[in-house]
Amino acid sequence: MDATQNYLVNLLLEIDAICKKYDIEYFIDFGTTLGAIRHEGFIPWDDDIDINMTEDNYYKWVEACKKELDPKKRVYGDNRNDRDFPGTFGRYIDVESMRLSSNFAFWKPICGQSIDVFYMIELPGDPVKKQEMIDLYFAYDEYANSSYRHFRYKTDKQMELFNEMRAMEKKIGREKTLQHYESIIFHKHYDDCDTYISSSARKFGPSSIAPKKFYDTVYYADFEGHKFPISGMYAEELTYYYGDDWNIIPEHKKSHSKMSHTGISCDDYVSDYMRLIDEKQLKEDRFAAKNILVEEGYKIGKHLELCHAKQGSLVRMKIEKKIKEYNVDVNTLTDASDPEKLKKLDDIFSFYYTKQLDSSVRYWENEFDIGEDNFYAAMYNMIYNRNSFTAANKLLKVRLANGYKMDERMNKLWAVVLKAREIKAALVYKDYEKARKLVDEAVENYPYSKEIQVYNIKINVVEKNYDVAENLIAEYNKNNPEDDRVKKAVADIAYYKGDKETADKLYDELMKTTSNGMIMLDIRKKRGAK
Numbered sequence: 001m002d003a004t005q006n007y008l009v010n011l012l013l014e015i016d017a018i019c020k021k022y023d024i025e026y027f028i029d030f031g032t033t034l035g036a037i038r039h040e041g042f043i044p045w046d047d048d049i050d051i052n053m054t055e056d057n058y059y060k061w062v063e064a065c066k067k068e069l070d071p072k073k074r075v076y077g078d079n080r081n082d083r084d085f086p087g088t089f090g091r092y093i094d095v096e097s098m099r100l101s102s103n104f105a106f107w108k109p110i111c112g113q114s115i116d117v118f119y120m121i122e123l124p125g126d127p128v129k130k131q132e133m134i135d136l137y138f139a140y141d142e143y144a145n146s147s148y149r150h151f152r153y154k155t156d157k158q159m160e161l162f163n164e165m166r167a168m169e170k171k172i173g174r175e176k177t178l179q180h181y182e183s184i185i186f187h188k189h190y191d192d193c194d195t196y197i198s199s200s201a202r203k204f205g206p207s208s209i210a211p212k213k214f215y216d217t218v219y220y221a222d223f224e225g226h227k228f229p230i231s232g233m234y235a236e237e238l239t240y241y242y243g244d245d246w247n248i249i250p251e252h253k254k255s256h257s258k259m260s261h262t263g264i265s266c267d268d269y270v271s272d273y274m275r276l277i278d279e280k281q282l283k284e285d286r287f288a289a290k291n292i293l294v295e296e297g298y299k300i301g302k303h304l305e306l307c308h309a310k311q312g313s314l315v316r317m318k319i320e321k322k323i324k325e326y327n328v329d330v331n332t333l334t335d336a337s338d339p340e341k342l343k344k345l346d347d348i349f350s351f352y353y354t355k356q357l358d359s360s361v362r363y364w365e366n367e368f369d370i371g372e373d374n375f376y377a378a379m380y381n382m383i384y385n386r387n388s389f390t391a392a393n394k395l396l397k398v399r400l401a402n403g404y405k406m407d408e409r410m411n412k413l414w415a416v417v418l419k420a421r422e423i424k425a426a427l428v429y430k431d432y433e434k435a436r437k438l439v440d441e442a443v444e445n446y447p448y449s450k451e452i453q454v455y456n457i458k459i460n461v462v463e464k465n466y467d468v469a470e471n472l473i474a475e476y477n478k479n480n481p482e483d484d485r486v487k488k489a490v491a492d493i494a495y496y497k498g499d500k501e502t503a504d505k506l507y508d509e510l511m512k513t514t515s516n517g518m519i520m521l522d523i524r525k526k527r528g529a530k
Contacts, residue, residue: 001224005042007097007113008049009224014074015051015092015115016228022064026053026229027215029118030206033230034238036221037428038247038517049115052198054215055186058119062090071095076117077110079144080182083175084283086110086146089199090117098264112266118199120215121185125192133185134197134209136161140181141201142294146286154298162294206241214240235425243390244421247518301364308361312368315355319370322348330377336384336448339479345381352378357394367402375399380413387450389417420451427458435459450480457489466493484514488522495526 001009012028019026028036029052035043053061065076077091085091097113121137123130139161142154154162168177196215198208217232231237238246323330326344333341333348355361356368370378375395382392396414400406406414419442426435439459442452453476460469470493473486491506507523514520 004047011115012049018064018068022060024057024060026051028228028230033234036223036230037234040222041224052118055119055121088141088144092117095266098266098269120196120198122188122190122193123195123197124190125194137185137197138201144178159298235428239421245390247516249515249517304364305366308366315352315368316370318351319374330373334377334380342385345377346385349378349381357391362394362398365398365401367398383416416446416449423455432462454483454485461489461492484516484519488519
């Protein structure tokens with residue numbers, strides 16, 4: 001750990017102690033859970049910790065902080081207790097330190113080292129009522145928040161609600177407006193609740209909407225030498241938040257771009273420049289600027305929708321041109337047993353993938369309507385040929401957001417992904433009996449799925465069926481590009497057979513070339529135990 005990470009772990013231990021004292025259930029969550037499972041600690045370049053708790057536990061937490069915290073050392077920031085706090089989620093802050101951030105610098109308590117505390121609000125089970133509450137919370141989050149949020153990504157309904165809140169403010173004032181909407185949103189329980197919305201209100205990164213079942217059970221994970229609670233369904237949760245490739249370390253390593261100076265207090269830092277600034281005017285200007293940005297962002301969004309619609313016409317034309325060049329019915333190419341057919345599919349839809357998976361198009365949920373047969377073929381290629389379930393999921397989410405209904409053909413195709421996810425979760429949890437049963441079912445039903453083939457190799461290595469695994473590896477390598485998980489299986493066989501020299505050479509190569517964090521973690525553990 002670097003100095004900032006070490007500092008944050010100490011703050012997390014303080015939170016853990018308070019929660020234990022007052023019987024408050026919490027979870028380390030989001031990127032912190034990902035770090036716990038993939039690295040047994042921080043994601044190496046990360047510099048923050050996120051925790052999450054249900055709304056009922058959150059109220060207990062706020063009251064506990066009032067009793068436990070010495071305001072000269074620690075404060076808890078929360079928008080409903082302090083309207084100047086620039087965020088709808090909370091923050092546990094060390095005021096004896098300083099952490100610079102362009103968004104929060106001039107608020108005295110905000111710029112200390114801190115841990116974000118999110119809370120989860122129940123949503124009704126009825127789909128219509130659920131969407132109404134989601135829209136309302138996103139609008140409330142933007143209205144209550146003096147910091148810049150996702151102002152360029154408003155749906156028509158969310159923008160309508162945001163404007164209603166501003167109109168109400170002109171009549172009854174900001175405080176009464178906030179109280180009115182908070183009485184609708186908070187302290188609600190629904191008998192049919194199956195979903196939470198997190199106070200993160202994210203439009204980017206991990207979804208703010210998550211199945212309630214993720215937080216019904218707790219697992220204690222290793223994190224920088226300590227045990228902290230995470231979701232009992234952490235494998236499914238990580239897939240839901242980060243995609244099927246959550247175990248892969250991305251090339252683009254996102255950080256929060258903050259500079260930390262733990263030896264300087266908030267008071268020392270802020271007082272050095274705030275004496276020169278009219279704080280009241282600054283906050284008014286900040287709200288005014290943000291409101292303008294929300295309005296302009298919404299207009300930009302509507303303009304981009306039109307642009308993307310035109311781009312969609314181009315994408316469909318290119319697909320149809322490719323199909324004409326091959327002189328084929330695209331339905332005849334959805335045959336995973338024929339590599340040549342899959343090669344043609346990939347060529348036909350490569351341009352579509354590039355454009356539809358572009359982040360700006362996906363964030364706006366703009367669908368390039370390429371026709372149902374073409375979309376099915378594109379998904380088939382993504383699942384059976386490219387073996388990219390994360391990208392396939394992104395394509396499907398955009399499609400579903402635009403009213404598409406899964407038909408029987410698509411459900412059968414998507415069943416491959418769902419079965420692979422079940423197997424992966426069982427392997428992550430080391431439930432090998434369940435994994436074996438699932439693998440056997442999957443091999444019978446989806447023999448041409450590359451992902452299923454890799455899991456079949458993995459479970460045979462685990463069960464020490466080395467001859468079977470080696471035959472499967474040889475067969476896999478005939479028709480597929482190299483897969484780090486298959487290379488790892490070869491190294492593991494050597495390791496378990498006692499050929500440590502061969503295993504070490506293969507492990508060395510993998511550690512230099514793989515981006516699979518779970519592979520790296522397992523190799524480090526094997527070498528630590530050696």
